Amino acid sequence: xxxxxxxxxxxxxxxxxxxxLTPVAAHAQSAPPVARxxxxxxxxxxxxxxxxxxxRDGTTVPVxxxxxxxxxxxxxxxxxxxxxxxxxxxxxxxxHRVVVQHAGGGRLRELPKxxxxxxxxxxxxxxxxxxxxxxxxxxxxxKVITVATGRTTTLPAAExxxxxxxxxxxxxxxxxxxxxxxxxxxxxxxxGTLRQTPPQVVANALTFALAADGKTVAVFTSGDAQTKxxxxxxxxxxxxxxxxxxxxxxxxxxxxxxxxxxxxxxRLTVTERVGEDGEPTVVRVLTVDPASGAATQSDRYRLTKSxxxxxxxxx
Amino acid sequence: MRTTILTxxxxxxxxxxxxxxxxxxxxxxxxxxxxASIKGCADKNGAEFPxxxxxxxxxxxxxxxxxxxQGVARKKNGKSGRYYQAPVAVSGxxxxxxxxxxxxxxxxxxxxxxxxxxxxxxxxxxxQWKVSFDLSDDGAKLAAVxxxxxxxxxxxxxxxxxxxxxxxxxxxxFSGDGDELLTSIEAEESVTDLVVYxxxxxxxxxxxxxxxxxxxxxxxLAADGRTVAAVVTGSKPELVTYxxxxxxxxxxxKIKLPGGAVHMIDWTGDTQVTLHLTREVSGSTRMxxxxxxxxxxxxKVRDRYTPLxxxxxxxxxxx
Numbered sequence: 014x015x016x017x018x019x020x021x022x023x024x025x026x027x028x029x030x031x032x033x034l035t036p037v038a039a040h041a042q043s044a045p046p047v048a049r050x051x052x053x054x055x056x057x058x059x060x061x062x063x064x065x066x067x068x069r070d071g072t073t074v075p076v077x078x079x080x081x082x083x084x085x086x087x088x089x090x091x092x093x094x095x096x097x098x099x100x101x102x103x104x105x106x107x108x109h110r111v112v113v114q115h116a117g118g119g120r121l122r123e124l125p126k127x128x129x130x131x132x133x134x135x136x137x138x139x140x141x142x143x144x145x146x147x148x149x150x151x152x153x154x155x156k157v158i159t160v161a162t163g164r165t166t167t168l169p170a171a172e173x174x175x176x177x178x179x180x181x182x183x184x185x186x187x188x189x190x191x192x193x194x195x196x197x198x199x200x201x202x203x204x205g206t207l208r209q210t211p212p213q214v215v216a217n218a219l220t221f222a223l224a225a226d227g228k229t230v231a232v233f234t235s236g237d238a239q240t241k242x243x244x245x246x247x248x249x250x251x252x253x254x255x256x257x258x259x260x261x262x263x264x265x266x267x268x269x270x271x272x273x274x275x276x277x278x279x280r281l282t283v284t285e286r287v288g289e290d291g292e293p294t295v296v297r298v299l300t301v302d303p304a305s306g307a308a309t310q311s312d313r314y315r316l317t318k319s320x321x322x323x324x325x326x327x328x
Numbered sequence: 329m330r331t332t333i334l335t336x337x338x339x340x341x342x343x344x345x346x347x348x349x350x351x352x353x354x355x356x357x358x359x360x361x362x363x364a365s366i367k368g369c370a371d372k373n374g375a376e377f378p379x380x381x382x383x384x385x386x387x388x389x390x391x392x393x394x395x396x397x398q399g400v401a402r403k404k405n406g407k408s409g410r411y412y413q414a415p416v417a418v419s420g421x422x423x424x425x426x427x428x429x430x431x432x433x434x435x436x437x438x439x440x441x442x443x444x445x446x447x448x449x450x451x452x453x454x455x456q457w458k459v460s461f462d463l464s465d466d467g468a469k470l471a472a473v474x475x476x477x478x479x480x481x482x483x484x485x486x487x488x489x490x491x492x493x494x495x496x497x498x499x500x501x502f503s504g505d506g507d508e509l510l511t512s513i514e515a516e517e518s519v520t521d522l523v524v525y526x527x528x529x530x531x532x533x534x535x536x537x538x539x540x541x542x543x544x545x546x547x548x549l550a551a552d553g554r555t556v557a558a559v560v561t562g563s564k565p566e567l568v569t570y571x572x573x574x575x576x577x578x579x580x581x582k583i584k585l586p587g588g589a590v591h592m593i594d595w596t597g598d599t600q601v602t603l604h605l606t607r608e609v610s611g612s613t614r615m616x617x618x619x620x621x622x623x624x625x626x627x628k629v630r631d632r633y634t635p636l637x638x639x640x641x642x643x644x645x646x647x
Contacts, residue, residue, distance in 0.1 A: 191564040194539035213542050217518035234517040245517065259517075 046070070046117040047098035048326055049314055050296065053081055053089050055321035060089040066116065067314060069098060078112075079103040083130070089322050093133040093142075096274040096282070096327030100139025100160075113142060113160050122160050129153070134174070136181030137274050137327065141202075143184065145174050157184060157202055166202050178223040179275040185223040185230065187216075199227050199251050207251040215249050215256065222273035222281060228252045231281050231303050233262075233269035244269040246281070246303045260306030263299075272327040276300070282311070284325050293318045296325060360422030360439055361645055362387045362633060363615075366399055366413045368640030378413040378640040385636065386439075387422065396435070396443070397427040401456035406432070412457035413641055417470075420594050420602075420647025424467030424484065428456055436463075436470060436484040446487045452477060462499060464506030465596060465647045469527055471509060473499050481509070481527050491529030501646070504551035504595035508532060512545070520545075522572050524553055535575040540568050548593045548601065557601045557622065559583075559590055567601065567620055581625035586616045596647040599623045602630065604644055612637055615644065 063075035080090035090104035172186035220233040270283035288294030298312035369379035401409035458475035478492035497511035588605030
């Protein structure tokens, strides 16, 4: 492996010191590091070792203080990367408090320890953190924390969050209603909520992305490997209930993207992962026009097959 | 509650008796099949299997044996299927029952009347448990659903095959007058479509209904061949009607329902939907049958019973 010297210096010190504790190395780089993904190794089918951060420059550095597993558990510790790759949130080794920091180091916030099983999602810019409790039935409400201020917004306990709008001002959620249908909400963190009971094709989809306007949802549905039909994208308006025509995505797999985020130009950045955990995996990041399905590749990288699991930026 | 049913445990046979007044309240059910049941036996490992003949329990409380019907299913080669019962279906009005005869022929018997035995080649030669039957409300038509083969539709008076419906269209039942069939198809992108076929197998309508119809299966088709009804159970019960030709919700009516899950739903009149609701009470199944007025939303209990406790499986009349 070849490294530009500065990166090599970062890598060397990161290996010794770990991220977050090597501000000198981080500052030595001309631009702040951008993370593509993070993965944790598998030892006898359990997570082990250090979380490894896959950087945009092609290097991989360990995150020294991120917990491999949840307390007394073989589940991997919570870990999230903002869609822009600049902010991390993870469960710390030892005390299992959640910490938020820059991808290149530099602590932004420490949160109290969270008990029970939960997942972390950062807003695309990394300025907000969503904590989703995985309790069944859902009793503990999900929370959104503004990283800079620590301000906490509590979401209704019955709603399942799917992530932030592009600007982080809203959270997209769904809720099972008394008539067994699924309602979809764009819940403004400063107040104001849009709600619709969408058609089946939206309600049964798995990947969504809420635009910065707080009302336009990109909806991704699965393709069909047998008929070689690729996954599709539509837009759904939570204000009017209007659904666009579908556009085919130029994907190699039938699965919809794992991650999708709107950019400022009414296009979507979608992440396609080809390969299960434990298999060599190629991740492609594409910019997609939801009206036509036309896509251009903006990034491509590999994830090691020796991983127990991985999270990608924006996931 | 208009209809009161006295449930009396008689003996090991465990028969439930309908009070005379209740039986009279439903004249068209007074001498008809309430349900068919086959007994369950256990092997030395405790695994249950069907045993004995199909038994018919009438609305009058009388119990008879369907002598000429195959009880335990036979394999394609004629050997016993042991763990499976041979299929039966009771028409909505309780007047007819479809079954396999002991010689493996398809037959439809009319209560208090004769039996129509179908041609030898009416059905393909398959293991009998891979076939299920559905009769129209009046028993005039029969659908035979065959695993991995098109569904065959018959006239039960003549035995004539009217048409077929593709196997991927999962049959939900005949329309109120038996002239159409309602099916559902798992379509692309995780949606479920409703598809209406004529009894000749011609596709008449297809739509992807809104969630409130799609998720509250089973649905039922009215005699007009286009109005679908579904019921929401739970804390806020509703009757929802939907036009499958126009892909449009017609009405949502709040209704009052007794507890239970929807076992069957059938249009039984121009403005009547009949529901079979089941719930498990201390290890046994309790059936409550209600009639819903689709205009007013009024709900009337038509019948209640507990199927024979030794049942391996039972087949209720639909309507």
